[in-house]
Amino acid sequence: MITYVRNTQPTDTNIISLINLKNFLKVDTTDDDTLIQALLSTARAYVEDYTGVLCNSGTVTFYAESFKAFRFSAGPVTTLGDVAYKTDSTTYTALATTYIGVSFNSIPQRIEFYSPPTPYANTLERVKVRTTAGYNEAAVPDPLVQAMRLLVGHWYEQRTQVIVGTITAQIPLGIHALLNPYRIL
16 A cells, blocks of 8 residues: 655645635625635545545655555656665665656556565555655646535535435536546556
8 A cells, every 4th residue: 555645735725716716606705715715625635535636736755565566646746756765664765766667647657666675574664755746736627626616515505414304416427527537546
């Protein structure tokens, strides 16, 4: 399993503007601006967690237990930084670039390691890959942006978890139809 840590915290200000969201929600006042902005942050987090697509570019460090089948669990990865492996329980040693082949065009994106050394076995996070990953905020694909709008709209209108006295149904071809093509599995 490959895990990751975002070293750069995401922001939401340039993905969808507050004015754009308020127009979508048909909100004319400033009373709920803070709430709408908070809902956008939550919608972005949902989209990223569901798809693995990062909506903000920044430094992301990926960790794995071995060099085998290294597929990035989030992306898109735009640049590869350094690759290191553990030689004892705490020390990382850089891996020479001659051992690395990168595929930025495949989904999921991946790294192939050629004759890599054996990392220290009695620890976790044996292999560390530092990258730049995520979309520039202005380049987030439109279906992901629309899914965020739909989520914000839903949460803005339904502020409680349970609706009493109403028949409810999920909208066919809704949010998941927009997100599924972008999932990194």
